[in-house]
Amino acid sequence: MDVKLSGGAIGRAVGIVTLAVSSVVLGLAGAACSKGDSAGAAASASAKSPVEAIEVPTFTISTAQADIDRGKELFAGKGCGACHKIGGGKLVGPDLKGVTARREQVWIERMILRPEVMTKEDPTAKDLFKTYMTQMTNQGIDPKDQLPALLAFLKSNEQ
Numbered sequence: 001m002d003v004k005l006s007g008g009a010i011g012r013a014v015g016i017v018t019l020a021v022s023s024v025v026l027g028l029a030g031a032a033c034s035k036g037d038s039a040g041a042a043a044s045a046s047a048k049s050p051v052e053a054i055e056v057p058t059f060t061i062s063t064a065q066a067d068i069d070r071g072k073e074l075f076a077g078k079g080c081g082a083c084h085k086i087g088g089g090k091l092v093g094p095d096l097k098g099v100t101a102r103r104e105q106v107w108i109e110r111m112i113l114r115p116e117v118m119t120k121e122d123p124t125a126k127d128l129f130k131t132y133m134t135q136m137t138n139q140g141i142d143p144k145d146q147l148p149a150l151l152a153f154l155k156s157n158e159q
């Protein structure tokens with residue numbers, strides 16, 4: 001640079017450069033910071049609770065007789081009937097009559113698929129465990145194939 005600057009001009013020029021540099025640094029710091037924040041928000045949004053982490057399929061409960069019948073067979077075949085009655089009071093576990101009316105569908109699905117997680121992590125299931133003092137066992141129900149049929153059967157006993 002072949003420009004002659006007086007001392008004061010150099011001082012000002014340096015001052016301007018310093019300002020420019022520091023604002024770039026600040027800008028970067030700001031960017032890094034907001035990037036960090038959004039990554040943090042994304043992480044907490046995807047950090048599911050153990051209950052939420054129990055994946056359940058989304059489906060509308062069938063009212064078709066064939067599905068209800070299949071659910072009834074599964075209820076007996078998968079051992080649910082050893083611990084639950086449907087109407088007539090409690091057995092090892094609660095009477096499941098009307099369970100589809102008193103609980104959310106997703107909650108019931110999680111309970112059937114992962115009862116051992118639910119009784120430790122879900123407040124309602126914890127209370128049931130306190131009352132019944134037996135851990136419902138995981139019956140290895142297939143979420144896509146068997147679960148919808150079981151729900152159809154439970155729903156058919158709502159009234």
Ligand code: HEC
Pocket residue numbers: 075078079080081082083084092093094095096099103108111112115119125128129130132133134135136137139141150
């Ligand atoms: C070993 C006994 C046992 C077996 C087998 C069993 N359960 Fe359970 N179930 C329980 C108990 C006990 C509870 C209450 C929660 C707890 O203490 O684990 C319960 C809770 C439930 C609930 C919640 C009831 C409510 O009032 O909210 C549903 C729904 C349920 N069971 C469905 C099933 C289905 C469907 C099967 C078969 C795939 C099954 N259970 C097999 C013992 C059993």
